[in-house]
Ligand SMILES: Nc1ncnc2c1ncn2[C@@H]1O[C@H](COP(=O)(O)OP(=O)(O)OP(=O)(O)O)[C@@H](O)[C@H]1O
């Protein structure tokens with residue numbers, strides 16, 4: 001008779017013991033699986049949080065004395081102009097983008113220009129000299145600007161300004177209509193120098209300015225114009241044109257410091273000209289309660305595993321004593337020790353397969369309540385953190401950018417998309433049901449349970465058979481008579 | 482030619498007291514041997530050495546001229562020797578069929594039936610059989626293991642006289658008809674008389690009578 005058949009007979013004939021063992025294993029598995037599931041979900045939440053929050057850093061032109069390229073001019077009227085001879089150009093950006101972990105960038109700059117057009121006047125009285133000035137946005141790709149990303153504007157005619165365009169402009173349909181312009185017409189733009197640009201695209205305003213709000217001329221949606229980078233350079237004349245600042249988005253804020261230090265190592269860029277600034281405090285603070293849950297749960301799992309191993313070892317050792325006789329018989333029949341231990345192990349494993357499987361149900365019911373309680377306890381420790389996480393929650397559900405940035409910089413394309421994805425963020429005490437830490441028992445956790453469980457069983461069976469197996473068969477047989 | 486040979490065996494328990502000193506014996510297939518001896522003379526001890534449950538302090542046991550330690554005691558117990566005990570030593574969660582099948586090398590059912598167990602009895606839990614029936618199961622297990630040597634330590638000790646006689650007859654038949662080497666330890670001179678050869682263990686020595 002084979003080992004498995006013997007084990008099967010024992011398990012099926014000694015029903016009382018099998019049922020008891022089933023419940024012991026079920027209890028053990030429920031604890032372990034619950035712990036594993038909470039650990040996994042808090043890990044996932046951390047990752048989600050990181051993805052949702054993202055991370056960013058900015059490269060800003062340094063106009064202080066530290067920058068050897070910084071220049072200062074004073075014109076005849078005494079107004080001072082600061083500029084740099086080493087601005088942030090596409091080349092600089094391309095170099096930075098070679099670093100791993102940077103998802104995207106957002107580089108735009110706007111400058112006051114006057115155009116040979118009849119613009120829509122604002123309803124705020126300003127100095128006459130500003131009345132005809134409007135914003136010209138210079139970008140690498142107009143599609144990536146917040147105007148188009150947030151669907152405030154929509155291109156209805158022509159095409160977007162992309163990297164290789166020159167002398168190109170996009171204006172609003174309102175402005176085009178008012179001035180009788182169409183695609184292909186040329187406008188003249190004036191700043192330090194004068195430049196001409198051909199209208200290659202016309203946009204429509206999907207979200208108009210609030211009706212009764214006070215808006216200056218250059219802020220009116222109808223008056224925004226977009227020009228390519230070359231045109232911007234033409235406007236600047238001899239001063240090299242560039243971006244004042246570029247925001248780089250990284251997908252994992254935990255990697256932010258690493259990425260920045262890699263960026264700063266780039267030898268192709270003279271870092272005396274720029275400053276690198278960052279802020280991932282939001283992420284760190286939001287992640288802290290989850291990190292605490294994680295540590296707590298892992299400690300718990302370790303304790304559960306130890307206690308389980310001890311309890312199981314004790315139970316099996318106790319039962320092993322009553323099986324000394326049986327062991328002696330098997331030995332006297334010439335059944336190898338390994339096969340006898342194999343039988344005892346198989347018995348427990350047979351029951352464990354069912355108990356572990358069943359623990360999926362028990363654990364699932366335990367998991368949700370426990371998870372939330374845990375998170376609440378941990379998080380309520382810090383009111384400040386609570387507020388931050390709750391705040392993030394609110395933002396995300398509204399589909400608004402949740403990255404913390406200067407008010408001037410705006411979320412880029414991928415960030416916008418991310419916010420549309422329904423990502424759950426842990427609720428901390430104050431939120432409603434739908435924002436609870438969502439935990440389910442995953443296949444991965446079950447697999448881990450089987451590995452941990454089988455290890456515990458092997459250990460316990462080993463311990464429980466240790467004393468028996470050291471004895472000689474004659475000693476075992478004489479012990480029983 | 483002898484199938485089993487015991488050479489200059491010496492055995493003492495850990496407390497130092499010598500139980501067996503210089504045992505020499507030869508056993509042949511097809512014969513039943515009875516070992517007599519006073520209580521405490523060391524019969525069980527000797528049988529456990531021959532059965533490969535323990536090793537002698539000195540001397541050697543040869544199966545077909547080869548020291549049984551050569552291939553290991555587990556191999557020896559599995560293939561060459563079967564043990565029958567006074568307390569039957571059956572597995573309590575198995576039926577007679579399953580008990581016999583534990584080490585069976587041939588079909589167990591005809592053997593169990595030949596030993597007088599009914600179709601119903603062979604499927605019952607062994608603990609629900611009478612002592613005589615249980616001992617028959619133990620013998621069936623030994624016979625289905627198909628080992629050339631069968632050792633029995635007071636196999637009839639717990640049984641009434643009639644049952645004891647039938648058990649001894651079964652063992653005798655096994656020796657004569659199945660060509661087994663059967664060694665039976667007993668207290669009963671009557672039963673010993675059934676054996677082909679009777680040996681006596683006295684003061685650590687084994688001699689024929
Ligand atoms: N495990 C042991 N440790 C120490 N001494 C033992 C052990 N087993 C048996 N003895 C001693 O060895 C001697 C022989 O014991 P054994 O069981 O072989 O006798 P026996 O001839 O089978 O007796 P009985 O007819 O009563 O069964 C006895 O004196 C006994 O006390």
Ligand SMILES: [Mg+2]
Pocket residue numbers: 524525526634
């Ligand atoms: Mg004895």
